[in-house]
Amino acid sequence: MKVNGSMDKFYYYAFPMQAVLVTCNDEEGKTNVITIAWHTPISKDPPLYGISLAPKRYSHELIQKTKEFVVNFVPYELVDKVHFCGTHTGRNMNKINETKLTLIPAQKVKVPLIKECYANLECKLNKTLPLGDHTMFVGEVVNILVDENAFKNDLLNNDKIQPTYYIGGNSYTTIDRMRKNF
Amino acid sequence: MKVNGSMDKFYYYAFPMQAVLVTCNDEEGKTNVITIAWHTPISKDPPLYGISLAPKRYSHELIQKTKEFVVNFVPYELVDKVHFCGTHTGRNMNKINETKLTLIPAQKVKVPLIKECYANLECKLNKTLPLGDHTMFVGEVVNILVDENAFKNDLLNNDKIQPTYYIGGNSYTTIDRMRKNF
Numbered sequence: 001m002k003v004n005g006s007m008d009k010f011y012y013y014a015f016p017m018q019a020v021l022v023t024c025n026d027e028e029g030k031t032n033v034i035t036i037a038w039h040t041p042i043s044k045d046p047p048l049y050g051i052s053l054a055p056k057r058y059s060h061e062l063i064q065k066t067k068e069f070v071v072n073f074v075p076y077e078l079v080d081k082v083h084f085c086g087t088h089t090g091r092n093m094n095k096i097n098e099t100k101l102t103l104i105p106a107q108k109v110k111v112p113l114i115k116e117c118y119a120n121l122e123c124k125l126n127k128t129l130p131l132g133d134h135t136m137f138v139g140e141v142v143n144i145l146v147d148e149n150a151f152k153n154d155l156l157n158n159d160k161i162q163p164t165y166y167i168g169g170n171s172y173t174t175i176d177r178m179r180k181n182f
Numbered sequence: 183m184k185v186n187g188s189m190d191k192f193y194y195y196a197f198p199m200q201a202v203l204v205t206c207n208d209e210e211g212k213t214n215v216i217t218i219a220w221h222t223p224i225s226k227d228p229p230l231y232g233i234s235l236a237p238k239r240y241s242h243e244l245i246q247k248t249k250e251f252v253v254n255f256v257p258y259e260l261v262d263k264v265h266f267c268g269t270h271t272g273r274n275m276n277k278i279n280e281t282k283l284t285l286i287p288a289q290k291v292k293v294p295l296i297k298e299c300y301a302n303l304e305c306k307l308n309k310t311l312p313l314g315d316h317t318m319f320v321g322e323v324v325n326i327l328v329d330e331n332a333f334k335n336d337l338l339n340n341d342k343i344q345p346t347y348y349i350g351g352n353s354y355t356t357i358d359r360m361r362k363n364f
Contacts, residue, residue, distance in 0.1 A: 002286075005301065005326030009336040011223035013255060013301040013328060014231070016338065016345070016357055017200065040222040041193035042234050043314020049196070050232075050318075052224055073195060083364050104184075119187065119195040129311065131320060132225020136232075138313060144187030146195060154191040155350045156198065163198070165357060168337045170364040173357055175198055175347060182265050182352040 009168075011038070016165035016173055019082050021072040022051055023103070024062040025111050031103055033095050033114070034059040035086030037166045038134070039071065047141040049121055052134045058091045063137050067125035068109040071139075072117035076162040076174040083172065108143040118150040118161050191350075193220070198347035198355055201264050203254040204233055205285070206244045207293050213285055215277050215296070216241040217268030219348040220316070221253065229323040231303055234316045240273045245319050249307035250291040253321075254299035258344040258356040265354065290325040300332040300343050 005013055017037045025031050038052035049071060053060045063069050074082055081099040088095060096103060103112035106122045113120035123139025150161045162174040187195055199219045207213050220234035231253060235242045245251050256264055263281040270277060278285060285294035288304045295302035305321025332343045344356040 001330045002297075002302075002327040003330050004289075005328040005333075006336055007229060007323070007326060008226070010229045010231070010303060010323045010326055011226070012336045012338075013303065013326060013333070014200070014221075014223055014253075016340065017222070018196070018198075038222045038224065039196075040199070040220045040232070040234060041196055042220065042318060043316045044190070044193070046314050047189060047192045048314045049192070050222070050313075052222060071196075079362055080364075107186075115184075120184075121192060121195065127313070131232075131309070132228050132230045134225045136224060141189070141192045144189065144192055144195060145184040146187040148183045148185050151187075151195070153351075154188055154194045155353060156194075158198065158349060158355055162358075167340060167361060169335075171337060171361050172364075173340055173361045176344075176356045176358050179349060179353050179355045180261055182354075 012168040015168045019164045019166040021074055021082065021085055021114055021117060022059065022069050023072060023111050023114060024059050024069040025066050026062050027065055031096055031112055032059055032062055032090035033085050035082050042138060048126060049123055049139050049141055050136050052136050054134050058089050060135060063125060068111045069123050069139055070106060070109065070111050070113045071121040071123065072114040073119040074117050074164045076164045078116060079164050079172050082164050113145060118147040120145045194350040197350045201346045201348040203256055203264065203267055203296055203299060204241065204251050205254060205293050205296060206241050206251040207248050208244050209247055213278055213294055214241055214244055214272035215267050217264050224320060230308060231305055231321050231323055232318050234318050236316055240271050242317060245307060250293045251305050251321055252288060252293050252295045253303040253305065254296040255301040256299050256346045258346050260298060261346050261354050264346050295327060300329040302327045
């Protein structure tokens with residue numbers, strides 16, 4: 001039987017969505033990291049990727065200023081760090097130090113990427129779209145780094161790599177190891 | 183070891199993403215259905231949901247004309263129908279008949295929803311954003327219907343409901359039945 005869902009939690013019905021770690025820099029080059037669940041590819045050519053942030057977020061301020069970010073796709077083993085980065089602000093804390101994540105240089109942006117993540121999309125800010133109470137930052141993907149064995153013919157090797165999915169609230173899960181090929 | 187990813191397949195690295203069935207109507211009220219993997223919540227208040235379509239898609243034309251759509255979240259048992267709706271056009275075929283999906287009336291839009299789907303977001307077109315080679319249709323969520331037992335306190339009961347995830351190519355998977363609560 002169908003019942004009405006909660007309008008103020010409408011986005012919960014779209015979960016589980018993959019929780020990614022987005023890195024960005026302040027003007028002195030110090031890196032912050034934030035967990036984001038609202039994100040999607042947007043265009044193939046040019047390659048555009050959208051991430052949605054509330055204006056109160058510290059990373060919102062940083063991306064507006066330094067106009068770059070990296071989308072890091074996280075193996076489920078790091079779910080504790082994903083939750084930490086989604087529930088703490090970098091305004092008065094170095095989240096990279098706290099989580100002991102390893103930063104390594106990107107190839108085409110100044111923002112570093114997270115080594116422990118199995119795929120990293122380097123983005124330059126292409127458009128800033130205020131939409132409702134959030135801002136969609138549209139990044140042009142200028143370079144991609146991936147772990148050597150994470151993908152086979154560009155398809156996630158989900159028998160080996162288990163990404164991190166946010167169910168809502170304080171709950172997470174991952175993907176099943178099976179797959180169906182048509 | 184990190185290696186460079188394929189720029190023309192950059193969106194594959196964001197997969198698996200949930201594959202949803204989007205319903206929309208033509209001007210005579212005939213319903214079409216399309217599979218979409220690029221979609222995300224965008225704003226809480228107002229409740230906005232974005233779906234990204236290539237302009238060549240038949241549903242692109244329909245949503246531009248009739249300015250409504252429903253986002254239907256699909257249990258994994260229907261993965262064959264999801265693949266079918268993602269690989270056939272409704273220009274010269276009735277995909278609803280072909281897939282034997284059941285349409286039932288929505289409450290606040292003319293576009294019907296798919297009964298077999300466990301959550302349905304009724305959307306009115308709020309903004310049309312051409313971004314690169316796709317269009318992001320931003321819908322305002324005006325009503326929500328969900329299966330009675332699919333959610334507990336608005337969180338997906340993923341022990342029971344297994345959504346459908348697109349890995350890329352012709353491959354799909356679902357979510358794990360475990361969860362971690364912080």
